[in-house]
Amino acid sequence: MAVIAAYVVNAVLNLALGLLLAQILGPADFGRFALGLAGSVVLTTLFFEWLRLSATRFYSERVRGEEPWIRAVLDRAYATTALCLVAAALLCLAGRPLAGPPATLAAAAVATAVGIGLFDYQTTLARARFIGHLYLKLILVKSGFALVFTVATAWVTGDATAVIAAAGVSQFLAALLIHRGLTDPRHRPAAEHGRAWLRTFVAYGLPLIAANVVYQLMPFANRSAIAAVGGFAESGYFSLASDIGTRIFGTLGAALDVLLFQLAVRAEEEGGRAEGERQVARNVAVVAALILPSAAGFWAVLPAVEAIAVPEAFRGHFGAYLLPMLPGLVAFAAMNYALNPIFQIRRRTVPVIAAALLGAAVNLVALLALATPLGPVGIAVAQTLGFLAAFGFLALRALSGPGRLHLPWRDLAAATLATLAMLAVVWPLRGLPPWLALSACIGSGVTIYGGFVWLLDIAGLRSAILERVRPNLPAAAE
Secondary structure (H helix, E strand, O other), rough: HHHOOOHHHHHHHHHHHHHHHHHHHHOOOOOOOOHHHHHHHHHHHHHHHHHHHHHHHOOOOOHHOOOOOHHHHHHHHHHHHHHHHHHHHHHHHHHHHHHHHHHHHHHHHHHHHHHHHHHHHHHHHHHHHHHHHHHHHHHHHHHHHHHHHHHHHHHOOOOHHHHHHHHHHHHHHHHHHHHHHHHOOOOOHHHHHHHHHHHHHHHHHHHHHHHHHHHHHHHHHHHHHHHHHHHHHHHHHHHHHHHHHHHHHHHHHHHHHHHHHHHHHHHHHHHHHHHHHHHHHHHHHHHHHHHHOOOOOHEEEEEEEEHOOOOOOOOHHHHHHHHHHHHHHHHHHHHHHHHHHHHHHOOOOOOHHHHHHHHHHHHHHHHHHHHHHHHHHHHHHHHHHHHHHHHHHHHHHHHHOOOOOOOOOHHHHHHHHHHHHHHHHHHHHOOHHHHHHHHHHHHHHHHHHHHHHHHHOOHHHHHHHHHHHHHHHHHHHO
């Protein structure tokens, strides 16, 4: 529960942070900031993601005691990668006299990638060992630093490059302050252990890295295309809608993934591959049971959210971009947190890169076809089509053929039915004044969907709640 709480807090603070920075920087500088930060995320994915994924899959409390060389190899690989990126950032700064401000922006993006990568590593170790309180502490410290450092930097300097650097510093400091709680006993791995595990990490993580890089490059390229077509202000409008949507559904999915995938790994360790796959199938139902109503509910309250929370300079543009992006963002979250784990638990991750390449190709073709007739909004539609194509391909691979995953279709059908019933109730309420519409939609939506969950025990959520509550009932009665 501490892990879920951490992600809820992180989501709220990230949403507030994005809106505050948009308000302070304005559309044009927020567009530059979003573009530079997207570059940092691409670099983090490219250089650190294979190690983070490997830690998620191969490190656990059991491994910590029985195979300590795995953590030692991970630590060394992280340190080497971070030093290489620091050197790259210094080279970017050295080129400033020739390249000017773009060189400084590149240096900030590279340095920020180091902070993000190290912070993600610490959170992964805490997840793998199920240390919920330390995970919560990491998230809270990072979110607090980010809120103070980036907002203060934006307020004082108004410079997108400085704000990007402040975002990296906040993540690096959080990782530095908490790392002692995740330290393992020192171990010097034998040369053959080190080489063997590095090969395992690369073989497992490389397709996932390639796929994630492609998925990060898609919005990065789309933002660049909008900046080229309509300027940095238009890119800022697109970026705010994309960032808010991605954070809502990405954070919701990740909050589940941090717990669910580790449960699948533990199930495989204790019961073999078949038990691991059964847990993955159950996880798919849980992800669907929470993402479907969230997507429908957010669609219903979008006008109210725009009127209440979005800075005035972005209003009108926010909904115009987010609405066509919404199906793609939901598909992307479902793909990452419901479909990808199927291939991760099997250690067969090549289909993931195939799906990403297909999605990028569809994105590119649709962008060329739609940018002229639809303008910048056509680029948002192209992104959605790319994500939907990737999702469809991966779902087909996972659910067909002799090795197909057997999903709990009853739970998926029940979640869909409950979502439609909820939407039918909340949709007429969206025409109320913004604050009233928001509270009425959320209240009635939670009541209707929660009632279906309790009545039908969708994805076993009612059983899970009762399981946690029952041990406390005797104590409460006394």
